[in-house]
């Protein structure tokens with residue numbers, strides 16, 4: 411049974427009564443920082459209770475859900491703590507961010523799925539950027555080496571998932587690549603910068619080029635999964651795993667595409683990636699099923715819109731990506747739309763009341779409806795990208811590039 415979706419009317423009413431001045435610069439940023447401090451301290455207490463370090467991923471049935479370090483979302487809480495440090499300058503957050511980052515040390519050697527990029531770059535990558543901690547560069551290079559073991563030269567891509575176990579083994583795939591994998595490329599580009607070894611950037615560029623060629627439809631919506639023959643490179647199938655249908659536009663997939671190609675442009679200065687990001691942004695922002703408050707339904711083609719769950723995580727990723735896109739293009743529309751998303755997410759329709767939601771900041775995200783997993787709940791990556799978007803917004807308002 412699907413949870414009842416938030417109606418657009420309710421969300422709009424919340425915008426009116428929120429008391430947050432969405433168009434007045436710093437106010438919404440400072441309000442969100444103060445709120446995030448209260449919420450994140452609560453979550454931190456739960457995750458460090460009993461002197462252990464646990465990784466919070468969600469809050470469901472009244473309990474914080476913790477995941478093992480090998481879960482694809484394991485880097486986001488450490489990253490959230492780094493962003494709290496960046497937003498507040500308070501060493502308290504850096505100290506805890508470091509603890510949660512170093513709890514992921516073994517993950518640099520993880521080779522059985524592609525998300526080592528997310529996991530290590532959100533944690534160690536942010537720690538390196540903000541504190542230049544000894545040894546963190548080597549961890550990022552090792553993670554890039556681990557990720558590179560998944561490169562399939564004949565197809566020119568990084569294989570996302572293994573197909574010898576779990577639900578992925580039941581789909582008949584040989585070498586599935588998901589659009590999300592664009593998010594794992596940044597650590598490869600960085601590893602080349604850190605080590606001088608061009609192999610990493612070469613793999614990332616090849617993967618981005620193949621994704622550009624094979625993942626998009628003529629309207630610039632993205633397939634979720636493209637299955638390749640790893641021996642010949644032939645595309646065997648285009649389909650979905652987490653979306654409504656093979657031919658639908660799963661919202662978080664579109665968000666990953668927008669963000670991933672924008673970041674690929676930052677790392678390469680190759681204009682075709684910027685053009686792709688702008689085309690994806692055009693698809694997202696002009697879609698007739700995009701709600702007025704710009705928080706998408708979980709799939710743009712979900713069958714029961716408007717009675718479908720929204721996905722705040724997609725909204726947060728889109729906002730953060732659009733701020734960066736604004737930085738590269740100077741086009742005000744991207745900044746205005748990102749501001750609108752941040753405004754929507756800052757209202758009580760999506761932002762939890764202080765002391766509730768297990769300490770997570772945002773409510774109403776969707777993990778995977780086809781898997782019956784994490785539907786209409788808080789998710790740690792929604793909070794991570796929300797805070798990242800606030801940092802980018804603050805940088806822009808200070809006249810700085812959104813991504814430094």
Ligand code: GLY
Pocket residue numbers: 482590652662777
């Ligand atoms: N990368 C997995 C997801 O977006 O759910």
